[in-house]
Amino acid sequence: MSDQSAPDEGALFEAPRAATAPRPRPRRPAATLSVARVVVDTPLPHLDRPFDYRVPESLDETAVPGCRVRVRFNGQTLDGFLLERVAESAFPGRLAYLHQVVSPEPVLTPEIAALARAVADHYAGTLSDVLRLAVPPRHARVEKEPQPAAAEPPPGIGDAPLDAGPWTDYPTGPAFLGALRADRAPRAVWTALPGPRWCDAIAVAAHTALAAGRxxxxxxxxxxxxxxxxxxxxxxxxxxxxVALTAELGPAERYRRWLTVLRGRVRIVVGTRAAMFAPVTDLGLVVLWDDGDDVHCDPHAPYPHARTVLSLRAHRTRSAALFGSFTRTVESALLVESGWAHPILADRDLVRRRAPLVRAAGDDAELARDEAARSARLPSMALRVAREAARRGPVLFQVPRRGYLDALACARCRTPARCPACRGPLALRSAHAMPYCRWCGHIAGDWRCPSCEFPRMRATVVGARRTAEELGRAFPSVPVRTSGREEVLAEVPDTPALVVATPGAEPTAAGGYAAAVLLDGWALLGRADLRAAEEALRRWCNASALVRPAEDGGQVVVLADAALPAVQALIRWNPAAFAERELAERRELGFPPAVTMASVTGEAARVREFLDQAALPPTAELLGPVPVGGDGVERALLRVSRDASRELSAALKAAGAARSARREERAVQVRMDPLDVV
Structure with missing residues (x-):
């Protein structure tokens, strides 16, 4: 007999069964350092801490500190960064395994991870928010590209002294370079001389740091x-x-260059705001140019400022720091006053020779000659200077506002022209256009003044395009060029021309401008802003620095009251003294940076709840809340002394975490060191 049993008859007529799936092999942890500490990409403040995961044996080689990973978190698969691997976890429960290693590339260096943590704590933010700013998105194809070999050291690297170049114009400049070459981590606030040589001075400083191996x-x-x-x-x-890092490069090319820095192929980086977190190997010098420009403040949470980030980074890495500008901010003046940094200034005689001749159109002598200059937008002195200079080269006209006619009023009674539909301000796009509302876009062709029924309007705010149109009629034989938001010119030739530019968009001129006219000074100085005078002086100095020296005939005409401190600082080209005066006044009044401030903005009820729940420092002073904008939005300001800054940021962060843990969706916006406090 056969040993095989006969099949059951019923089984002959059953449908075939599906093959049984093999059971998954049990996952085994890595033999050593089997616990990974991961920062998970979540915006919730109460989850702002590393979480422990088990490293499976299959990911032991690729799960390196700093790499990108994916983990299971609260029923979802989220991205994260592996901070470190340890042998044991303090968590008493069962650890979940890492889900995936996205890339073994260690994109988060220990230095940047520690810096991001410090920045998050300073600004009452979360580590994941800072890491989004610090580490660019991944491009797998770029990561797999072969990397070129590191460049050979440039000539001059060795024991021989380097050429100081433009730094010889400053009494303490060579000493700064000497300390930098000796790796003594000097820190300086540098008030640069007018002219284009500031770029060369930065290059010399970078070369010196490279010679020191940093x-x-x-x-x-x-x-x-x-x-x-x-x-x-x-x-x-x-x-x-x-390498140069800018947003214009595109994501792939920017990531390619960023990887070049990460892998140590190059050790010098120049870039815009996002480059402040660039992973430079053995960082020895941080340089910030024009720290008063508000573009250095990131618009994304937690809103870090490049000056603060680079100051923290210089302190943590024992690096040299150089904060330069044609002016000096109040924050930089505080760094000098506190002894954290030393000033680098040129002698007054050299400043007078390098700076253009600055005159105010509203001074008493000019008004005595031309009474109409009190109300004229372009007084006779400005026209006279522009006509004379236009024979010798380009003339710069700085206009505070872009556009055509951005504000209108009744031509008879001067009542502001408002939209009949939404009460928004009316404006004009061109000479032949109809008035339109800047809020809702309504065309107000049949507008009449609600106060006097007069149908005609006049301009109250003139933009750059209208200014160029008016100058074209006043100078019919001279070409007029504009530089602004729509088209920013990089450079203009050294030929007679009128260049109308908004602040920050002024092109350079080969050989320098023959003259500059700074229009509508009242528009800059009259803003409801704590930094109005400081910002006006910064914009004026940046434009005036493009003008030829006074000994070469360079002139600047500023249309503002000559008695104002900011105007006097421009005339004398002494922005450092102005910054020191501003700092003294703010200390007396209790304004930043003499004190630390934070703002809490949101719906009125939410702001009050947040402030009631926050365990603020005993010395904290509450200002407000007051309405800002519409829709019931309010803002409160909190003021403490500078030595209580950490307590304030910790209290605000704890309050935000508590609200997040209670799943209160309507959160408030918290900003440490806000730029706009008034």
Whole structure:
């Protein structure tokens, strides 16, 4: 007999069964350092801490500190960064395994991770928010590309002294370079001389740091400044010895260059705001140019400012710091006063020779000659200077506002022209256009003044395009060029021309401008802003620095009251004294940076709940809340002394975490060191 049993008859007529799936092999932890501490990409403040995961044996080699991972978190698969691997976890329960290693590339270095944690604590934010700013998105194709070999050291690297270049114009400049070469981490606030040599001075400082075996990070306001510093570094160091990081590069190329820095192929980086977190190997010098420009403050939470980030980074890495500008901010003046940094200034005689001749159109002597100058937008002195200078080269006209006619009023009674539909301000786009509302877009062709029924309007705020139109009629034989939001010019030739530009968009001129006219000073000085005078002086100095020296005939006419401190600082070209005076006044009045302030903004009820729940420092002073904008939005200001800054940020962060843990969706916006406090 056969040993095989006969099949059951019923089984012959059953449908075939599906093959049984093999059971998954049990996951085993890595043999050593089997616990990974991961920062999970979640915006919830109460989850702002590392979480422990088990490293499976299959991911032991790729799960390296700093790599991108994916983990199961609260029923979802989220991205994160592996901070470190340890042998044991303090968590008493069962640990979940890492779900995936996205890339073994260690994109988060220990230095940047520690810096991000410090920045998050300073600004009462979360680590994941800062890491979104610090580490760019991944491009797998770029990561797999072969990397070129590191460039050879540039000529001049060795024991021989380097050429100080433009730093010889400053009495303490060579000493700063000497301390930098000796790796003594000097820190300085540098008030640069007018002219284009500031780029060369930064290149010399970077070369000196490289000679000391350290890397350099340079942060500038915009892409045009990046291009200038990029050219200066290339001229001094040669090609492929530094990288430039800007948003205009595109995600792939920017990530490619960022990886070049991460992998230590180059040690000098120049870029805009986002480059402040660039992972420079062995960082020895941080440079910030024009720290008063508000573009250095990131618009994303937790709203870090490049000056604060670079100050923290210089302190943590024992790096040198150089904060330069044609002016001096009040924050930089505080750094000098506290002894954290030393000033670098040129002698007054050299400043007078390098700076253009500055005159105020509203001074008493000019008004005695021309009474109409009190109300004229372009007084006779400004016209006279512009006509004379236009024979010798380009003339710059700085206009505070872009557009055509951005504000209108009744031509008879001066009542502001408002939209009949939403009460928004009326404006004009061109000479032949109908008035329109800047809020709702309504065309108000049949407008009449509600006060006197007069149908005609006059301009109260003139933009750059209307200014260019008026100048074209006043100077019919001179070409007029504009530089602003729609089209920003990088450079203009050294030929007679009128250049109308908004602040920050002024192109450079080969050989410098023959003259500059700074229009509508009242528009800058009259803003309801604590920093109005400081910002006006910064914009004026940046434009005036493009003008030829006084000994070469360069002149600047500013249309503002000559008695104002900001105007006097421009005339004398002494922004450092103005910053010291501003700091003294703010200390007396209790305004930043003499004190630390934080703002809490949101719906009125939410702001009050938040303030009631926050365990604020005993010395904290509450200002407000007061309405801001519409829809019931309010803002409160909190003021403490500078030595209580950490207590305030910790209290605000704890209050936000408590609200987040209670799943209160309508959160408030918390900002430490807000730029707009008035």
């Amino acid at each position: 890397g350099t990070l340079v942060v500038v306001p915009d892409g045009r400044a990046v291009a200038r510093v990029d050219a200066a570094l290339t001229e001094r160091l040669g090609r492929d010895r530094h």
